[in-house]
Amino acid sequence: MTAGLYAARSRMNALLLEQMGFGGQLLTYEKVDNYPGFPEGVGAFGLAELVSAQALKFGLKTRNAEVVGLDLGGAIKKIILADGELQARTIIIASGASPNKLGVKGEAELTGRGVSYCAVCDAPFYRGQEVAVVGGGDTAIEEALYLTKFASRVHVIHRRDQLRATPVIQEKAFQNDKISFILSKTVADIKGGQAGVEGLTLCGVKDSQLSVLPVTGVFVFVGIRPNSAFVPAEVNRDRPGFLITDQEMATSVPGVFAAGDVRSKLLRQIVTAVGDGATAAFNAFRYIEDHF
Numbered sequence: 413m414t415a416g417l418y419a420a421r422s423r424m425n426a427l428l429l430e431q432m433g434f435g436g437q438l439l440t441y442e443k444v445d446n447y448p449g450f451p452e453g454v455g456a457f458g459l460a461e462l463v464s465a466q467a468l469k470f471g472l473k474t475r476n477a478e479v480v481g482l483d484l485g486g487a488i489k490k491i492i493l494a495d496g497e498l499q500a501r502t503i504i505i506a507s508g509a510s511p512n513k514l515g516v517k518g519e520a521e522l523t524g525r526g527v528s529y530c531a532v533c534d535a536p537f538y539r540g541q542e543v544a545v546v547g548g549g550d551t552a553i554e555e556a557l558y559l560t561k562f563a564s565r566v567h568v569i570h571r572r573d574q575l576r577a578t579p580v581i582q583e584k585a586f587q588n589d590k591i592s593f594i595l596s597k598t599v600a601d602i603k604g605g606q607a608g609v610e611g612l613t614l615c616g617v618k619d620s621q622l623s624v625l626p627v628t629g630v631f632v633f634v635g636i637r638p639n640s641a642f643v644p645a646e647v648n649r650d651r652p653g654f655l656i657t658d659q660e661m662a663t664s665v666p667g668v669f670a671a672g673d674v675r676s677k678l679l680r681q682i683v684t685a686v687g688d689g690a691t692a693a694f695n696a697f698r699y700i701e702d703h704f
């Protein structure tokens with residue numbers, strides 16, 4: 413949305429294609445504490461709405477559509493949609509990332525019936541119940557804290573013997589007596605039936621001992637993978653599939669830029685996605701000036 417805002421403001425004929433809702437991952441959590449300019453924090457949904465309103469004010473055009481492929485062969489590039497094709501002089505890929513799956517038995521079958529990847533979406537269903545959070549990074553611990561508003565107990569399961577979340581977030585979790593920590597264990601499978609999740613089988617990392625944890629909800633936060641399946645192989649990417657750019661957001665294909673979480677980079681946050689988006693739009697503008 414920031415790339416779109418900058419592109420529209422520089423009077424490019426810019427179209428933003430979005431398959432779901434404007435805001436991306438911001439629509440899946442409650443509050444943003446670390447975006448500059450909001451000392452009391454800001455609602456994630458509200459921040460997305462503000463950026464969207466600002467981009468629309470500058471004349472950004474939008475269309476609700478899924479991009480299924482790109483044809484980057486010529487000077488004019490083709491964007492393939494499920495129901496047609498568009499042409500553009502330059503493309504900024506800002507398709508973000510999606511949560512990783514655990515890949516264990518029961519996960520796929522019970523998704524939406526106790527297995528979730530979004531606490532803000534699903535936490536209210538678990539009022540007064542015991543739930544598990546799988547993961548030990550910032551997202552997992554922040555989501556565990558959010559879940560304590562609803563659940564009677566939140567078990568954080570992490571495969572290492574220490575959390576990876578930043579100290580300030582860890583401290584909040586250690587002070588919350590609704591959260592308990594199960595360290596050095598992985599989830600071997602998720603048990604349940606028609607009525608939903610009934611529990612987890614855990615496996616000790618050091619001793620391979622199996623144990624059962626009765627919970628009715630499992631929230632999985634074990635990293636993310638790039639939404640780059642629709643991007644052709646000529647755009648270079650790293651091993652997990654994140655798109656490689658230079659520091660001006662240019663990919664290996666001239667006229668194709670990438671910004672935000674889909675990009676190979678160190679820190680995937682709103683503040684860096686916003687910076688990438690602005691740089692990508694500025695560079696796209698320069699590319700059109702130089703080539704058309």
Ligand SMILES: Cc1cc2nc3c(=O)[nH]c(=O)nc-3n(C[C@H](O)[C@H](O)[C@H](O)COP(=O)(O)OP(=O)(O)OC[C@H]3O[C@@H](n4cnc5c(N)ncnc54)[C@H](O)[C@@H]3O)c2cc1C
Pocket residue numbers: 413429430431432433434435436437438440441443444445446447477478479480506507508509510551555639642671672673674680681682683685
């Ligand atoms: C639970 C959680 C908590 C977080 N907390 C924070 C926080 O407190 N502070 C912070 O700074 N960051 C936080 N983040 C990270 C932050 O949300 C991301 O870094 C940021 O949203 C990245 O923005 P993006 O635009 O690159 O990607 P995304 O937000 O992933 O947006 C990409 C968009 O592209 C669309 N899209 C994907 N593929 C296609 C396609 N083929 N066709 C059309 N549209 C497509 C998607 O629908 C999506 O709307 C959190 C993330 C999560 C999951």
